[in-house]
Amino acid sequence: MEFESANPSIVKSIRQRDLLNGWLRLYARDQSTPRVDEYEPERLDDERLDLVHYSVEAAYQPPRLTIRSEGTRMAHAYGHTGKDRTLDDYLGSRLAPIVMPVYYECIARGLPVYTISDIDDIHGRLVAYERLLLPFGEDGQVTRIIASLKTISEDGHFEIKNLMRAGDKLPAPKLRAVIDRDLFHRIPSRIAAADVLEFG
Incomplete structure (x- = not known):
């Protein structure tokens, strides 16, 4: 599975970009993977339903990922909660081969990974599934x-329940990228301009 090299601007969702910026602030300090207990991005509470936490046991080959959260939108998309289950078991034999390599790449590189896949809901409406690891x-x-898992449809409304297991078609990958360039937090230009006016 191939991944393109990208900078943070590849992330479409403003909220996912905020989450990434929080990670970048920590990464830039030591140029190394940050600790999770230091991660406190803005508006984290607003994002909790779209976040899934995993523990990683790298001693296994391939690494073992265990789901540590429940009650998320992912649980609705997959039809049931996966708390305390390994991710490959939760995904099942159809989805694991196309999803697990994305997580393995994130673990191997120690860098954020961003993907977009297209999938149809039970009514045939096209949904873009945006994943930021x-x-x-x-x-x-x-x-x-x-x-961070986002589902967006140009049609507006769509059925998220059982979205990932709704039909015979598998999610169609549109983008797979490792965010490995420009790994620093850029202050938004409107804030930088305000600082210049105030302190310049």
């Missing part, structure tokens, strides 16, 4: 991943 760890080893 943020790695956390210690001593150069990834021990946690936080995933």
